Amino acid sequence: MVATTDICDANSSFLTTGELKVLLPLFRCYGRRQAFNGPVVTVKVFEDNVLVRAMLESKAHQGKVLVVDGGGSMRCALLGGNLGQIAQDNGWAGVVVYGCIRDVDEINACDIGVWAIGPSPVKSNKKGLGEKHVSVHFAGALIHDGDWLWADNDGILISKHQLSAPS
Incomplete structure (x- = not known):
């Protein structure tokens, strides 16, 4: 995997034009993969993880990164140990959650990368509300x-x- 620093150095003009964006450093790293990359699949939900589960259960997204816009809610978790295992089993490269996760020790045992704002022991709602394959902003x-994510x-x-970056 190419380091984010090398991608920035080799593509600095894209940073200037906005074609390459750096997310604000709001996230903590979980899971055994501290580095990952791949094409993005988006989900926008609020305190409801039914669509997150549905996306992670799909085997059609192997090597991709699920980006979950959870509205930044800190009141409940959108990803837990069971979903971390499902993501690993179905070949996802990683998950970025603008929100919380739970079962941190279980997620840390999974061979997947997870970035989230932080942990919450509270489970999410199960109403199935939200949108998939939409643009998100956070x-x-x-x-x-x-899009591509590293x-x-x-x-x-x-x-x-x-x-890419020069080798």
């Missing part, structure tokens, strides 16, 4: 379904296209 960036200990990047 952490200073507009993120579209199909995450590592230096931060999270978003671009409309897959980028």
Whole structure:
């Protein structure tokens, strides 16, 4: 995997034009994969994780990154240990949650990368409300379904296209 710092260095003109965006450093890293990248699949929900589960259960998204706009809610978790295991089993590269997760020890045992605002022991609602494959806006960036995401200990990047850095 190419480091986010190397992508920024090799594509600095895209940072200037806004084609490459850096998410504000609001997130903590969980899971065994501290670095991951892939095309983005988006979900927008609020304190309800039914669509999150439905997306993670799909085997059609292998190697992709689920980006969950949970509205930044700190009142309940949108991802837990069971969903972390499902994401691992179905080959997701990672999950970024603008909201909370729970079952941190279970998620940390999964071979997947998860970035979230923090933990909450409270489970979410199960009403099935929300939207999938929509543009979301959080952490200073507009993120579209199909964008590319890179995450590592230096931060999270978003671009409309897959980028590389010189080897």
